[in-house]
Amino acid sequence: MTRRVITGLDAKGRSTVLVDGPPQAFEGQWGGIVWHTDTAPVDNSRQADCDPVQFGFDLMHTASSLFMMLEFAPGQEPFWHATNTIDYIVVVDGEVVLELETGEVTLKAGDCLVDRGVIHSWRNDTDKPARVACVAIPAAPVGKGATV
DSSP, X not given: OOOEEEEEEOTTSOEEEEEEEOOEEOTTSSEEEEEEESSSSOOTTXXXXXXXXXXXXXXXXXXXXXXXXXXXXXXXXXXXXXXXXXXXXXXXXXXXXXXXXXXXXXXXXXXXXXXXXXXXXXXXXXXXXXXXXXXXXXXXXXXXXXXX
């Protein structure tokens, strides 16, 4: 899984590494939370790791930002959904198919996606896991709105 390094200030006000380790794991180990915030603008004075939280689509709508690493296993069943968020996604390793109501697009390592709250699903047609980094920020609903 991914290593996360979180910076902050030490007791003398100097820049330092506060956290160096794996993300907070999701149930089922298919991803992890790198960081989340509850307010905007963010208070960067915190001197500890972000509080552990249980992942759920409700978290995507209540956190002011949510940074996750997700893994899509080969043959994973597609799950159609929409969230009231804007998601910034980068494929880190492998490839995934983004399914939309009007068609699909294959995204490969290095590809970037801005998902603007529309109905979609993910599929991995390869024989290797795919990993993506995702930052989700709450947004006003579009189209049919959240389906989860």
